[in-house]
Amino acid sequence: MKSFSRPLKYHRRPTRVVQIGDVAVGGRNPIRVQSMTTPATHDVEATVGQIHRLVEAGCEIVRVTVPSTRDAEALPQIRRRLAADGSHVPLVADIHFSPAAAMMAVEHVEKVRINPGNYADTKRFKVWEYTDAEYQAELERIEQRFRPLVLRAKERGVSLRIGTNHGSLSDRILNRYGDTPLGMVESALEFVRICERYSHHDLILSMKSSNPMVMIQAYRLLAERMAAEGMDYPFHLGVTEAGDGEDGRIKSAVGIGSLLEEGIGDTIRVSLTEDPVAEIPVAFALAEKYNALMRDDAAEESAAIAAPPRPIVSTYSRRVSARLDVGKISLGGQEPVRVECLLRSPLGDLAAVLDELKSLQSTPATPDARGEILEVDLRDRQDILLLEAVARRIGSSGDGPALSARMTATLLSDFQESELARLQRSCHRLTLRLDPSASEAHRALDRALDSGALSGPALGLEVFVGPSPVEICTHLTALAERCRTVTGRLPLLSLATPPGLSPVGPYRLLAEALLGAGIPCPLLLVSDMTGRREDPLLFPPVYLGSLLCDGIGDAVRVEHFGAPADSLRLAFNILQGTRLRLFKTEFISCPSCGRTQFDLEETTRRIKSRTAHLKGVKIAIMGCIVNGPGEMADADFGFVGWGPGKVSLFFGKELVAKDIPYAEADERLVGLIKEHGRWSEPAPQEAPAPLPAGRTRE
Template identity: 40%
Template sequence: MKVAECFDKIRINPGNFADRRAQFEKLEYTEADYQDELQHIEEVFTPLVEKCKKYGRAMRIGTNHGSLSDRIMSYYGDSPRGMVESAFEFARICRKHDYHNFVFSMKASNPVVMVQAYRLLVSEMYLNDWDYPLHLGVTEAGEGEDGRMKSAIGIGALLQDGLGDTIRVSLTEAPEEEIDPCTKLANLGMKISAEQKGVAEFQEKHRRYFDFQRRTGQLPLQKEGELVDYRNVLHRDGSVLMSVTLDQLKNPETLYRNLATKLIIGMPYKDLATVDTILLNKLPAVGDKASRLAVKRLTDVGIGVLTPLTEQLANPLPHAMALATLDEIFSGAHKELPAGTRLAVTLRGDEPEERLEMLKDLDLIMLLQYLPEGDEKASRAHASRRLFEYLQTNELNFPVIHHLRFPANTDRDDLVIKAGSEAGAMLVDGLGDGVLLEAADLDFEFLRNTSFGMLQGCRMRNTKTEYVSCPSCGRTLFDLQDVSAEIREKTDHLPGVSIAIMGCIVNGPGEMADADFGYVGGAPGKIDLYVGKEVVRRGIAMEKATNELISLIKEHGRWVDPEPTEN
């Protein structure tokens, strides 16, 4: 009430404004109980609405996935539907008092939940003939490439659909570091809006807008007589493909490390986050026995090798999969391949349907959807959705890999933002089975980590510890960046475990709905530890808190010792 007298815009959280934050003190509500609480909310909230009207203030009705009230949780659970209903209760009061100067936000640290909630909100607004602005953000996204990737996936997916008016990128970094990725996303949204690019009109009948249901491509089948197990060339939870050069083949051990294989006496073996398939745009000469041996060792352990059809025709590599264009399929060039060669096809997604009809007669191992950077003819998002609609309508279950190639001198943040906004926007809808990022002058490790980070951000393939951490603010009780770095160093080998690192009790329980364990500033120099939303240890001295967190993870059977690495 006091702040509304002083500032142009205020934010209220429907989950804890005049309502109980979810503590599960009361799990069952009768209809009378529910209506009584709604009446209480209106009594408490109306004076603020009237004050905002009086002073001409704007308001953000900002629902957060992690701080829904007991009442909402009892009816809707911890769901996007509950987030929307929580916000609508307050919006209805605003409208009842003829106050319309408000915006909505539906933030979550999980991009899938965040996207679902905003889409559901917009759908409900259309049904009610409302049109209020949207403030977009992935809350507590973390730091580095992971934080940028999660923000790009969530915000970018909505901007691709023309949804969003203001945005916030929330990183565990110096506040000024948030400006650049935020600006890049804003520019992306403005560019999409200005260009109005699309594809030939089509109707989407299969995409699930409000609940995550992945369109899972049929993994390759093993055929009788094949010497290579092609079932391994893709991963059921999402695949990472990487482009490999002839120069990289000349240093096999370095290449194996770059692919994130295990090394045992210099020999590669697949690990949890090993690249699934490599793309060789050029094949080593038949006489280059060392390079061919390096490739054979990869295929021997189940890593796929993909090469252009022209390369496989001119310089055959045993067990390589041939990548053909639709033109090559149309011409029949693929019929010249050695008997038994497994086939993949690359296409744009905006081809005439009669061209796509050829796919029905092919035994494909995968599709690569590739639209050249800067293409003026089509929107990648719409071309992708059109392709998936065609595949699902015709019951074609080929795995689809999103293939993005970036020009020389591409900035790392630019790549993360663009890849997350374009390929991530598809994967977060369940449209796609993997990603292939190519950028000649960016290092292999960065591209691999970015690819796996995209799959994890889209809640597909979990290959590393998930961190939920807040940005610095005046309430933070410790140095978030230093503490985050310390915790990551000791816990980043725990795939499937989610750890929240929160600067204060205000942001703590309410912002870490998806976390398994929480490290929360409870008082100056003191840390509270959580399991889920429940505090289990209070007032731990900061210098002991990281080790106590590890002890807690061990108590709950989620700890594994890091594997020694071969020098």
């Protein structure tokens, strides 16, 4: 199957234009930013006030929850109040379970969002093998319930969003397609086909999940299926239940940004468990780059390069790579994705280097979030003495990281034999930086290989990506093969990309070239924010997360994001966000809305304060029954609003305690975790300082 993105050229997926009031979505229009209100919609005063604040922040489309006819009855008042204040922002009615509320809402809004998993179905978690005839009968029943809304929306010029959520697929879909991206896609297409039968084509689709990897796979598969069926509807992107703070922003950047990087997505929402106004600058920071690329077809010199399309990946499969030992650390093969850190201070300033080492060793995000490989730059032969001092400092701790020395191949060729021996004793890996345009660098590499200088520590090759990435990746593949032939070992490969070029495409090209040549070199993914205009908190997750979710990458490194300790913590948080390596508790918390039964922000903070030390445990905090139990996805434990002042607790998707008074629920949750053997007492330590603010925190 073909995808809609080429690795090096930004190419927006072609779609029709859908009007949402005065706002046009899709086609050549900018990626639109939207959010959702949190008060109960029947609280007209609070809802209107929050809509005004969202619009002032730049929000282009506002969604309000309509869980009941009472809330639907408030929509005319909200519309009149907004008009009186001079606001014409398009409104979207969010519908779950209630076709009656949808039929009332369609009279007063510009778009209606329905969830195909619960618009005409009630979740019973029932296992049932449907015959084809029974399945068709179910589709006919759904059409009877959905058709009135389709006809009225078409008559009034109201658009519809068919919004699939991973956690709320119907029993019918689950029994036929499973809890999979394919099931999500089929769930949406069933409703799209009903709309098309009645010639209503003002449609937008979404495939949301709390797991960015599942979300990415579902949108890609949907784009592929729609292209095959001649459909061109725009997509709304979002990671549902992303959470709050840095974790919520990182998880959203991985999911939304990875798809935008491929040209998929026409409107976005960053769902945070915070005041929704805080979502707007984050969304614009993500969309800004791709809107600029769309405005300027010649934005990248590399845009002229035609690279082969990638296959659509609907299940995760890690790229096959050889295992490489770097000191006590092994990477590649079946090893977990490793985290590296680059010291910023030059070795010549040894005091600054030792200060950085002290910071890295004393302030990890958790004991499991220490840097595993530390790289330092050698700029001249005198740096060997200083490298030895760093090696002694690392070795004295007993559990320090592996040490890598990075230098140019030309510098390596200048070393005398005794200096080379000291260098090899002091580090666990030599990383050679190569400029493909410098022939002397390649002659130096050849001399080093022929002399046996690279037969000691593990070897890394870092190549600067210039204007011809395809040729560079082919060349690097040939270098890797030469290293294997001469030394009997494969090197770790990495790319240095300039500020004007996303690293995603070149790394995909490199992985493809290595696969074609049968050379399973492990890959170090590097996101260097030096000189880049993108948000420094959001775009390392975009670049690294996109590749990691495709199974590419055996180690990661973030460069020039604050101090090295901050870069290290961001790298670990990216692995947490992709679910590839959990080093702390994973929280799945929904953004608040008018259905919420308690203060989600405060409740989330409180539960985090009790459980944030539980490595690898996944806890869902859901404000209402709509967002649980289905939306809890793969959470180990669930804390779900069940009614005014009441909470229910889940173990997996099993309801284990119902109607617990809110004041008692925290302790009951801790007790449930203990009951299932997942509790440990927190170690006494200081909380890590927050990461430096990017533009999104202003």
